[in-house]
Amino acid sequence: MTQDVKEIFGSASGSPGSTPPAALAAKVRTLAPSMTRSMQRVAETVAADPAGCAALTVTGLAELTGTSEATVVRTARVLGYPGYRDLRLALAGLAAQQQSGRAPALTTDIAVDDPIADVVAKLAYDEQQTLADTAAGLDTVQLGAAVTALAGARRVDVYGVGASGLVAQDLTQKLLRIGLIAHAHSDPHLAVTNAVQLKAGDVAIAITHSGSTGDVIEPLRVAFEHGATTVAITGRPDGAVTQYADHILTTSTARESELRPAAMSSRTSQLLVVDCLFIGVAQRTYEQAAPALSASYEALAHRHRR
Template sequence: MELLSRIRAEQGELPEALRKVAEVILEDPAEAARMTIVDLAERSGTSTATITRFCRALGFSGYAELRVTIATETGRAARQQWATDIGQEIRPDDGLDKVLGVVSNSDIRLIQETAAQLDLGTVEKVAQAISRARRVLLFGVASSAAVAGEMEYRLQRMGVPTWSRSDAHSALTDAALLDDGDVAIGISHSGRTREVIEVLAEAGSHGAITVAVTSHPRSPLAEVAELVLTSAARETTFRADGFAAIHSQLLVLDVVYVAVAQRTYERTKEAFDLTVRAVTGHRYELPRTPEEPDRPAG
C-alpha cells in the first residue's frame, strides 16, 4: 500500500497525538515533505518524540525515511495529476462534462490506489479457501450489500455454494451454521459496522475462515478477521466515502473471483457451459444474411 493511502486509511484508528500528525501530512503532503521534524511537530501541536513514534508506527526507522517516501509519492502524484485529477468538488451549477470528469477520474484514481495496495498473498489465501469451501457467506449492509450480492452471483455461476445477506438476523443464523473450511466475508468500508463485525465473529467462532473487505486495515472488523483485503476510498461532492468505495470493493472481489476461477478451471468451465445453455432460449437471435452460416447458440 502506498504511504499516503495507508495514512489516510489508518488515521481514524491512531491515537490522538499521532492522528494530529497524520492530519497535517494529509492536508498538504508536498509541504510536509519539506518540513523538518521540528516544523512538523510545531505544525501538528505535538513533539518531536511524537513524530518519531508516528514514523515507527508506520514501519520507518526515522523521520528522514518518512520524508523521502512522502516526497517520492507527491512527486509521482504531481506528474500523474494532469491525467487523473481535475478536482474533487462539484458545484450545483457545474455542467455534466465537469461532473463526468470528477466522478470518472476519482474512480480511476481509487482503482489505481486499490490495485497498488492490494496484498496478492492474501488474495491467494482467500481464493484457495473459497475454492475448497463447502459454503461461502457474504454480508454487508447498505451499499456494501450490493457488492456482496454481485460477488454471490459470480461465485454461484461457477458452482460455488454462496449466500449473501443484508439482514443481520439472517446473516447471524447462517454464520452459526458454518463450520471448519467454510468462508465468511464481511464487507464494510468503515470497518466499524457493528452487524458486520458480529457476523464475522460468529462465523469465526465456529471455525470458518473469516475475511474482511474494508478501507481501514486497523478497524474493529479487520481485528476480528483472519484475512484482510483493503480498498481505497475518498469522498467527492454528493458521494460519501462509502459510496466512493463501491468500485474499489468490486475490484478487490473481482480479482478474488478470477483467482478462484483459475484454481477451479475445469469445474468452472463446465458450470459456465451449463448456465449459458440454460438461458440460450431466452435470447433473441440476430438476423442472418442469406450467405451467413448457422451460428451456434450462446
C-alpha cells in the same frame, strides 16, 4: 495506532525506495481516520503538500503541524517507514510524480453548481484514485489465503447491508457461475441463522466499510466460533469486524463530501476486491470453473432466444 494495523500494511524494509510513493498516498488516506488527532494532522499535512514537507526537518514538520517530534516519528513508522528520513525521501518521490503528471494531486469536492462535465471529470478521478489506493494497499498474501479458502470451500456465506449488501450479491453471483455454493445475506436474522450451520471447510465473508456494522459483525462472529474460515473486506483494518476475521482485505475510499457519500466510493473499492477474489478462485479451480461458466452463459443465451 495498533500493532495489528502496522502488520496489515507492512513495514518498510529500511531501504529508502522500499515503499512506492503511490503506496504512501494510499496509506495516508486509509490510515488517517484511525490515527490520533495529532498524528492525523501530520499525515494529512504530508499528503496535502509532499513537496513542501519533504523539505522540512522533523522539527520543522512538528512545528508546522503543532505536534511534537515524537509524534512525527511515530506517524512515519505507522505509515511503514523506519524513521522520518525515509518518509522525507518518499515524500520527495511523491512530489516528483505529481509534478510530472504521473500522480494527481488531492481531489476537489463536487460543488452544487458544478457543470455536469466537471462532475463527470471529478467522479472519474475519484474512482480512479480509489481503485489505485485499494490496489496499492491490498495485502496480496491475505488475498491469496482468502482465495485458497474459497477455492476449497464446501459453502460460502457473504454478509453485507446497504451498499455493501449489493457488493455481497455481486460476489455470490460470480461464485455461483463458476460452480461454488454461495449465498448473500442482508437480513441480519437470516445471516445469523445460516452462520450457525457453518463449520470447518466453509467460508464466511463480511463486507463493511466502517468495520463496525453490527448486523455484519454478528454473523461473522458466529461463523468464526463455529470453525468456518472468515474474511473481512473493510476500510478500517482496526475495526471491530477484524477481531473475528482470519483474513483481512483492506479497501480504500475517496474523500467523502456532501454530494459524494462514503457508500459511493467504498462500493468501488469493494468491487475491486471482489473481482480479485473471483478471478483468483477461477484460476485455482479452472477445470471446474471454465465449463461451469460456459454452461451459465449458454443457459442465459438460451433463455434470451426463447
